[in-house]
Amino acid sequence: MTDAPATPIKRYATASDYVSLMKPRIMMLVVFTAAAGLVAAAGVTGTPIHPLMAAIALLAVALGSGAAGAINMWFDSDIDAIMTRTSTRPIPSGAVPREEALTMGLIMSGVAVMLMWLASNWLAAALLAFSIFYYGVIYTMWLKRSTPQNIVIGGGAGAFPPVIGWAAVTGNTPLDAWILFAVIFFWTPPHFWALSLLAHGEYEKAGVPMLPVTHGAKATRLQMLLYTIVLVPLALTPLLTGLGGWIYGVTAGLLGAVFFGYAVRVFMSRAGDADCTAAEKKLARSMFLFSILYLFLVFAALIVEHAAGLYFPVKGF
């Protein structure tokens, strides 16, 4: 149990409070990776996508992601109130009552899954429902407060969107879809731990067992490097299956080299240690920001590759 936060002072909610309950910036990247799954599925299998159905499917992913965010904020309002980074969120700041966030999350979840089922098929709808459950219940209510592997296992939730997008087009989830899942799965630990190196004091205060809190900054920097070593070649496997062509290969190769460079530099630094320098903190922050750019551009390359019809698989690579 964490320290009981002070009762928030009530203030009126604005539209932007309801938007921020949905973690909108994360939602944008989630929708983008789902769109990449959708476009790649159409490109690889030659299945035409109906623009309206595709738009509704992506709206469903957006609503599902927002619903999961609202459920997360409902459950986490006690620890959000303790950490400076999250203390101004709509619930701890007293703008939105907890029950309202939960109701919003549950209604949006139902609408999202229903819309996905109407726009595509039961498999995509079931995967979306499972992702909401995974993030809202398995990660938020169980793993986050119980194990330092919380974001490794919990990261699976954020890895589903391209699989959902793929399933929405073809009604199945072949190896290529799971490769995209794996890319996000192995990307999540370096993405989050880069930030948590800087915020471990906050997590400690809130009683959340993030890796830098339980095992220290050095172990975290090593884990970040190891996950990046798996991620970079893994992100090139689409070249072997025909999912990615030269645009994708060049993009994933170059960005992977930069990401690996960050992981090595952070590993060799003292970022997150009590006596680390401002430059080392800046390095960890840069790696966190670059992680977002990396995922965005790698999936953008996949979209460009398939959408532009510039698809040249590298045979026998």
Ligand code: HEM
């Ligand atoms: C368990 C998995 C993950 C954890 C623990 C995590 C954690 C975080 C945290 C703590 C932030 C900083 C937010 C802030 O500064 O207030 C952040 C930012 C961000 N994350 Fe993640 N993340 C995870 C997975 C993902 C996934 C799957 C995506 C999208 C595919 C994503 C996209 C982003 C984006 C776009 C930002 C920057 C926008 C913002 O600061 O709100 N994250 N993440």
Ligand SMILES: CC(C)=CCC/C(C)=C/CC/C(C)=C/COP(=O)(O)OP(=O)(O)O
């Ligand atoms: C399609 C679908 C339903 C996707 C949902 C998956 C999703 C939104 C994944 C993002 C994971 C994420 C933002 C974790 C933040 O961790 P945190 O909640 O511990 O971060 P915080 O401390 O900022 O609240």
